[in-house]
Amino acid sequence: MHYVSSGQGEAVLLIHGLFGNLDNLKNLGSVLEQQHQVIRVDLPNHGLSEHWDNMDYAQLADAMVDVLDDLYLKQVHVIGHSMGGKIAMAMALLHPERVISLVIADIAPVAYSPRHQTVFAGLTSLILNSKTTRKSALTHLMAAGIDEPTSQFLLKNLQRTDSGFEWKMNLTGLIESYDRIIGWNLPLTNDKHFDKPALFIRGGESNYVTAEYRDEIMRQFPRASAKTLNGTGHWLHAQKPEIFNRIVSEFIEQNQG
Incomplete structure (x- = not known):
């Protein structure tokens, strides 16, 4: 898998969304790399990474762990937007020992109806x-x-x-892979959860994370907190980058491993 790593310090993994590439969260990465090692990935079927015939979240979570192993990293903070947020959540649930904390941008751990x-x-x-x-x-x-x-x-x-x-x-x-991308079907028991800090940031004008998903978020991520960026939609990190970057940076600093 293609990735870039820059900076030094406690590591942070940035995961982009559908149709994206590792440059999507580059602005955030440039802020975080002042204090951290920052890894930005091209997901399979995106950017310069290999093409897979199909993919699901368990496979993608495993692929993220492979990146960590390649860099000799035991644990990282994981930040993901949209589909990348689902990969981050899958990684936290399936490989909790590798995740220090979690930041999820405008997505919930639920199945969605087709919208693309x-x-x-x-x-x-x-x-x-x-x-x-x-x-x-x-x-x-x-x-x-x-x-x-x-x-x-x-x-x-x-x-x-x-x-x-x-x-x-x-x-x-x-x-x-689209049905699996919009779905949320992990090989887990219903009582499986990630018992470490998690921050869910939603766009105030987005319909990806609504009140109806609160119970599922708290069931799977009982230590979750939430913030809303008013005046933003699904692309909240691009629409209000300074505020988004500050929120993420502060959360990471508060939850050092």
């Missing part, structure tokens, strides 16, 4: 050939009903080749 159909339809209908340009690709995605900021974000996955463009991400593998 428009995105997948736009991506799969985009023909990539020698005539494709970034501008034409943007026009196509927006015509498919994807807003411009999301379209621009998705197009960061395009890479130029001798014959035009291709996806860095494994789109087929993500489609194949």
